[in-house]
Amino acid sequence: MTDVALTKKDFTSDQEVRWCPGCGDYSILSTMQAFLPELGIPRENIVFISGIGCSSRFPYYLETFGMHSIHGRAPTIASGLAISRPDLSVFVITGDGDALSIGGNHLIHSLRRNVELKILLFNNRIYGLTKGQYSPTSEQGKITKSTPAGSLDTPFNPISLAIGAEATFVARSVDSDRKHLTEVLRAAAAHKGSAFIEIFQNCPIFNDGAFDSVKDSETKGAALLQMVHGQPIKSETHGLVHEGASLKLVELSSVSESDLVVHDAHNPDPSYAFALSRLSSSELSHVPVGIFRDVARPSYGSLVNNQIDEIIAKQGAGDLSTLLSSGDTWVVE
Amino acid sequence: MSKIVFVTKPVVALKQVTIRFAGDSGDGMQLTGDRFTMDTASLGNDLSTLPNFPAEIRAPQGTVLGVSSFQLHFADHHVQTAGDAPDVLVAMNPAALKANIKDMQRGATIIVDADEFTTRNLSKVGYETNPLEDGTLDSFKLHPVALTSLTVAALSELTLTRKEAERSKNMFALGLLTWMYHRPTEATENFLNAKFAKKPEILKANLLAYRTGWNYGETTEDFSVSFEIAKAVMPKGKYRNISGNAAMAYGLIAASQRAELKLFLGSYPITPASDILHELSKHKKFGVVTFQAEDEIAAIGSALGASYGGALGITTTSGPGVALKSEMIGLGVMLELPLIIIDVQRGGPSTGLPTKTEQADLLQALFGRNGESPVAVIAPSHASDCFDIAIEAARIATTYRVPVIVLSDGYIANGSEPWMIPDVDSLPDLRVEFAKSQEDFMPYLRNPETLARPWAIPGTKGIEHRIGGLEKADKTGAISYDPANHDFMVRTRAAKVAGIKVPDLEVSDPTGDAQVLYLGWGSTYGPVSAAVEVLRDNGEKIAQAHIRFLNPFPKNLGEVLKKYPKVIVPEMNMGQLAMLLRAEFLKDVISFNQVRGLPFTTAELVETAMGVLHD
Numbered sequence: 001m002t003d004v005a006l007t008k009k010d011f012t013s014d015q016e017v018r019w020c021p022g023c024g025d026y027s028i029l030s031t032m033q034a035f036l037p038e039l040g041i042p043r044e045n046i047v048f049i050s051g052i053g054c055s056s057r058f059p060y061y062l063e064t065f066g067m068h069s070i071h072g073r074a075p076t077i078a079s080g081l082a083i084s085r086p087d088l089s090v091f092v093i094t095g096d097g098d099a100l101s102i103g104g105n106h107l108i109h110s111l112r113r114n115v116e117l118k119i120l121l122f123n124n125r126i127y128g129l130t131k132g133q134y135s136p137t138s139e140q141g142k143i144t145k146s147t148p149a150g151s152l153d154t155p156f157n158p159i160s161l162a163i164g165a166e167a168t169f170v171a172r173s174v175d176s177d178r179k180h181l182t183e184v185l186r187a188a189a190a191h192k193g194s195a196f197i198e199i200f201q202n203c204p205i206f207n208d209g210a211f212d213s214v215k216d217s218e219t220k221g222a223a224l225l226q227m228v229h230g231q232p233i234k235s236e237t238h239g240l241v242h243e244g245a246s247l248k249l250v251e252l253s254s255v256s257e258s259d260l261v262v263h264d265a266h267n268p269d270p271s272y273a274f275a276l277s278r279l280s281s282s283e284l285s286h287v288p289v290g291i292f293r294d295v296a297r298p299s300y301g302s303l304v305n306n307q308i309d310e311i312i313a314k315q316g317a318g319d320l321s322t323l324l325s326s327g328d329t330w331v332v333e
Numbered sequence: 334m335s336k337i338v339f340v341t342k343p344v345v346a347l348k349q350v351t352i353r354f355a356g357d358s359g360d361g362m363q364l365t366g367d368r369f370t371m372d373t374a375s376l377g378n379d380l381s382t383l384p385n386f387p388a389e390i391r392a393p394q395g396t397v398l399g400v401s402s403f404q405l406h407f408a409d410h411h412v413q414t415a416g417d418a419p420d421v422l423v424a425m426n427p428a429a430l431k432a433n434i435k436d437m438q439r440g441a442t443i444i445v446d447a448d449e450f451t452t453r454n455l456s457k458v459g460y461e462t463n464p465l466e467d468g469t470l471d472s473f474k475l476h477p478v479a480l481t482s483l484t485v486a487a488l489s490e491l492t493l494t495r496k497e498a499e500r501s502k503n504m505f506a507l508g509l510l511t512w513m514y515h516r517p518t519e520a521t522e523n524f525l526n527a528k529f530a531k532k533p534e535i536l537k538a539n540l541l542a543y544r545t546g547w548n549y550g551e552t553t554e555d556f557s558v559s560f561e562i563a564k565a566v567m568p569k570g571k572y573r574n575i576s577g578n579a580a581m582a583y584g585l586i587a588a589s590q591r592a593e594l595k596l597f598l599g600s601y602p603i604t605p606a607s608d609i610l611h612e613l614s615k616h617k618k619f620g621v622v623t624f625q626a627e628d629e630i631a632a633i634g635s636a637l638g639a640s641y642g643g644a645l646g647i648t649t650t651s652g653p654g655v656a657l658k659s660e661m662i663g664l665g666v667m668l669e670l671p672l673i674i675i676d677v678q679r680g681g682p683s684t685g686l687p688t689k690t691e692q693a694d695l696l697q698a699l700f701g702r703n704g705e706s707p708v709a710v711i712a713p714s715h716a717s718d719c720f721d722i723a724i725e726a727a728r729i730a731t732t733y734r735v736p737v738i739v740l741s742d743g744y745i746a747n748g749s750e751p752w753m754i755p756d757v758d759s760l761p762d763l764r765v766e767f768a769k770s771q772e773d774f775m776p777y778l779r780n781p782e783t784l785a786r787p788w789a790i791p792g793t794k795g796i797e798h799r800i801g802g803l804e805k806a807d808k809t810g811a812i813s814y815d816p817a818n819h820d821f822m823v824r825t826r827a828a829k830v831a832g833i834k835v836p837d838l839e840v841s842d843p844t845g846d847a848q849v850l851y852l853g854w855g856s857t858y859g860p861v862s863a864a865v866e867v868l869r870d871n872g873e874k875i876a877q878a879h880i881r882f883l884n885p886f887p888k889n890l891g892e893v894l895k896k897y898p899k900v901i902v903p904e905m906n907m908g909q910l911a912m913l914l915r916a917e918f919l920k921d922v923i924s925f926n927q928v929r930g931l932p933f934t935t936a937e938l939v940e941t942a943m944g945v946l947h948d
Contacts, residue, residue: 013799015811044794049638052802060799060812065791067641068801069634070664076599076626076634077641081791084597084622085642088791106634109627304622311617318619320590321757324583328520329573329754330375332564 006037013063019054024175024201025122029061031178035185036064041089048091049078051098054129055122055201058093072103075110075117082116083301089189092119097127100136100156108165113300114193118185121158121198122175126207139282144206159277159292162196163270169195170273171291174224175202176215180289187291193299200287213284225249225279227290232260233276238286240279247275249286265294342551343558344515349408350562351416352510355433356425358392358401361503366403368507368524372516373407374574374751377564380407381716381859382576383415383932384747388604388687395449395457400432409563413863415748417934421513423506425449425480431458439472444509446502447477476555480505487545488538497535501542508546515561518547570753577716577745578605580752581649581675582612584723586619589645592727592763596621597639599632600649604687605743606677609649629657633674637661640670643767643790645727649675652694653684655701655738662736663702664802666826669777669786671730671737673723678742680930689930690743692855693906698738699884699913705823707830709733710884712740714858717752719745722881724760731765733833734785740883742905744932745856770795776810784829786810835882837889842876843869849945850897852922854880854910857903857933864938873946880910886917894920899945901925903933 011033019025036046046064050056052071059066069077074092082090092110099107099121110117126144127133133146137158141150162170169191173181181199188195200211213223221236233240240247240261247261267273273293280287312318352369356362363384373380383404392399406416421442424430426449437443450465464470465477484505488498504525511518522540529536550556575583589596596619600610614623622639626632633648640646650658655676665672678694680686698710709729713722719741726737768774768787774796777786789796798810806813807821840850853861858879865877878893880886894900894914902911903925911924925941927933 015799042794043797044792047791059801062799063797065797066799066801067668068799068803070660070802073630073634073661076631076661077638079626079631080597080599080624080635080638080640080644080646081642082638083624083635084595084639084644085791088642105627106631109631304624308617308620308622312620315618318586318590318616320587320619323586323616323619324754324757325571325573327573328371328375329571330377331571332377332567332569332753 006043008034008037010043011036011063013061015060017061018057020205022204023054024124024203025055025058027175027178028120028122028181028199028201029058031181032185033062034178035182036062038186039089039189045087046089046091047081048093049074049081050093051103052129053095053098054203055093055095056098072098072101073106074098075103075106075119078117079110079113079115083304086116086301086305090117092117094119094121096121096123096125096135096137096158100158100161108161111162111165111167111194111196114168114297115300116193118188118195119197121196122201123158123198124201124203124207125210126203128203128206132206155282157277157280158198159280160274163274163277163293167196167293168193168295168297169291170293171196172198172200172287172289174200174211174214174289184291187294191294193297211284214287214289223285223287225286225288227263227265227276227288227292229263229265229291229294231263232257233263233288234260235286245271247279249279265291267293268295342556345558345560347560347562348410349406349412350421350514350560351404351406351419352421352423353402353404353419353433353436354423354506355400355402355429356503357394357428358387358389358399359394360401360425361500362401362403362425365503365507366405368521369510369516370405370749371524371574372511372518372520373405374572375520376517377567378407378409378562379412379565379567379751380405380574381412381415382406382749383744385931386688395426395428395454397428397432397458400429402429402433407562409565411565412750413859413866414932414935417936421510423510425502425506427454427460427464428458430464431460437473440474442474442476443470444476444478444506446480448479448481450477478509478549478555483545483549484542487541491534491538491541493534493538498538501538504539504542505546505549508543509550512547512550513556513559515559518543567751568753572751572753574749575717575720575752576608576747576749577713577719577741578608578677578747579612580717580719581723581741581746582609582616584720585613585647585673585727586616586621587720587757587760588724588727588763589621590619591724591760592645592731592765594643594645594731594765595639596647597636597644598623598647598649599626599635599639600624601626601629601632601654603629603651603654605679605746606649606651606654606675608746609675609677629654630661633658633661633672637665637668637670637672640672641668641790643788645673645731646671647673647675649677651677651679652681652697655694655697659702662708662738663704663706665736666702666706666708667802668800669734669826671734671788673726673730674736674738676738676740677746678740680928686930688743690856690932691905691928691930692740692742692857693909693928694740695883695906695909696912698740705827707827708884709735709737709830709833710740711737711882712855712880713745714855714879714881716745716748716750720752720755724763727763728761729833731763731788732785733783733829734788735830740855742856768793768796774798775808776800777805778808779825784825784832831885833885835885835887838878838880838887838893840876840878840893841865844874847874847876848897849874849899849901849942850876850878850893851942852878852880852900852902854883854904857905860933860935860938861903863935864942867935867939868942873942875942875946883910891918894918894922899923901942901945903938903941905932
């Protein structure tokens, strides 16, 4: 802990922010800068590592250690750092192209290992930095520069993917909702191991309005299904009920409050969180937000380092001379 | 049997012997060869080995494709190579005979498992008649031994199936060869005791087969003499036998200890480099972290991340892996962080010849990245040199904050030789200095001598900064698109690598007036040295030099090239070093190339040199 409490200003670097005006990244950055002081972690022990894409400029704007690496590979670099330096708090900043296209392999493996990483995926459902091609989260049929007749790919659901990859903490928030995003960041920071957060982020240039249904004051109340542990899952108009092994969206007026699914973020069965993740349709008429899954599993770094500590406790620390002279040896007089 | 110390049959003294054990890939030939090697090493002979095995784990039984072999050359004098033509071939089946007979010279000894020479097995490999009977092997000293049935008979008291009993026949063969060459038996017996401690029946079977093989040599008339090879004269000291991959792993541990840095290995399994990962993963009590990543890119990414955090970040791979890692190596160049990339080269391109050796990644190591991306490149010359080269790699990487590519290859990685165990205190001090807390920290302010930037690790108060793959401004490290700055930074990174201090090239030229220089790099050291010895013994004047530092080259390389009118550059590639020498020094070297997946033989190097000497 630092002696003097840090402020948002302390986490703001001297770099000029260079995102397009109106980009959702601004509010995420501002929320992060305001949130970091409450962690009570010295700036030098925080590291932001990003890949390539608009969102990956993020580390430049934070007065912490940071690395803007190469496309899709941030989780690999962050894993090496987090495993070898368990004293650090390591964040990965990535986007839908960076994390789910070129870097898909690293994302799923970091999650299954449960490396101590907080992974923030800014999902704008478009390639922004390369000026507007469809991304792995773009809805099918999307007209873009590279798909003038409409995209043919079925998109990824990042939440489903993360749950399928054995992630222990999976959440979703929205760029413009600072309060909600801060709560999710807080929970992610408290989680031991990998935390995966999908953040809906508007790209005003190449995919403007992609998340209007969950941002406009007129529609968001109905669209956002709030997931709060121990509370019924519902929006202003709709709620969830059990239907067999699955979940069903119903109008609140058609059921009583006691019929609604009470959210259990700690449910060990991933099929529950997976069922929740399937509720978001690509037109985003109903979208669960909050923490889908938050279960305890030892972090990878702690397993690696405990294994080493146990071996040293049992066998003693290694001695180089002994090692070099091990096995069959002979002496030439 | 370890009690038996006298041999009743005549004993012939030999100066050197080359033995090749060959059999099905499931016959345990590598283990047999390894054990014979260890027993030979501990006897004090100098030696060199060449394992040769198929890429398939269990190729179809009894086929030429599935033959695995292990060659060992041992002598009463200094040994440079695993030997050209074997003096003795142990062939466990017709396929092994067929695959290896072309390498045998008349008069050599061939021991075969006669039981395996059935009509079915013979036809499987295209023998129309039985070579043991049709006279085709008349010019060899042929010993058909019923290895399988003798082994099974010896184990008849044990509760084993016939198939289980047959599996010990390699120990019978080892026992026989152990008798023939007067090797001590204790170490192998100890080895078997340890290996099969939890499987008493299998242990009994192996020990019994081993002893039966030994006794067979001692008692039957088929083997009338045995051989002795006196100890080699070697410098005083404590020795062990070591393979290149093991030496590399030990060297990396030694480097991390001397640097007082945590060793972090990020690796993805690949032939023939995996044994370094296996070896390092055994030594966690040195605080070694071995991270088996999801792919080659993650392997090097994690190593670079660990380096960024102040560890000695290492990745081990082979050529195809280097191709995948190239973008991350470029990031390492840009971030100017220490990083060690071990490339145990194999036959290429693409998947190529995974289990065979080649030196064709030199240009990839030097140039296989986008942009002007200089890295240090060094290569070990022989198996135990891998220990020293690993330490050298760590020295360069940490001193100059630069990726270092180490070009080992399949021959030295799997081959082994005696190694004089170094005194730990004699190893270089590799301790480093991290950037300290300070005001107005500049991450790209360079050390004027080395041009290295500070190693500024997270956790250091007051020096928080951002780095990345984008071009940076001199000193501050801020993003810069300024044309003059980019030009300056490209030149600076090049100058940093060019300025790495490496020792001058040593030239061996005993008469001082040789006109021809043999100039090699990497694993050709042994074969070239052996050829040079033969040439000099025959009165030829020839100089020899061997390049360990490929980027930067030794400072005196240009002078050396100038001094010798004719320079022969033998390479297991199509002339990659030769291309570099021609480009950089305008020297028209004579390029001698082979890409057969095998090291050069002494004979062909002698012949090539004779052609040049008497041109």
